[in-house]
Amino acid sequence: KAGVTQTPRYLIKTRGQQVTLSCSPISGHRSVSWYQQTPGQGLQFLFEYFSETQRNKGNFPGRFSGRQFSNSRSEMNVSTLELGDSALYLCASSLRIQSPLHFGNGTRLTVT
């Protein structure tokens, strides 16, 4: 069974731009979560989607948004990028909201 697939693996953007990251969950998984990983703040929850609806949201500004499609694939968008948005963005999928989370290898975003 294929794991969680995130694209692209690496991104370099300029401050002020926007970016869209993509995530394909494990087949059959209906819940998708997004986490930001930085050396200083560690792993922090961004949001979770189930059946195309956002079920929970972390403490991030409104510049961070996401969505889930009917095939459970998910995208997250960051607008007006700031230098502090440089991080590894991890997508995780699970069968349901309370099921074990399985992470992808992430998208490394660098904002210059």
Place this chain on the structure above:
Amino acid sequence: QQQVKQSPQSLIVQKGGISIINCAYENTAFDYFPWYQQFPGKGPALLIAIRPDVSEKKEGRFTISFNKSAKQFSLHIMDSQPGDSATYFCAARTSNAGGTSYGKLTFGQGTILTVHP
């Protein structure tokens, strides 16, 4: 109250030794405690998880010990191997749909484990 505190930040163990990583939490609504292993360039991989109705869970060389009254849990890696060298994260989550932690994992800060051959 949402924090999970993990220690030590780094740990060096000789091959064959026991690695012990500890975590403490405050939120009594947490009722699911997984451990993740992360190698450089990879995402975290689920190692083992426990719920508070048991005090210990063992899977191969990996054991979680859970102390509900102390609000602490720990990961023990027996017979540590160089291939175990990675960053380990503890985490916690609540199944209470009304809780703010519902559906999301709160992670500890991570422990960098180095196993010397």
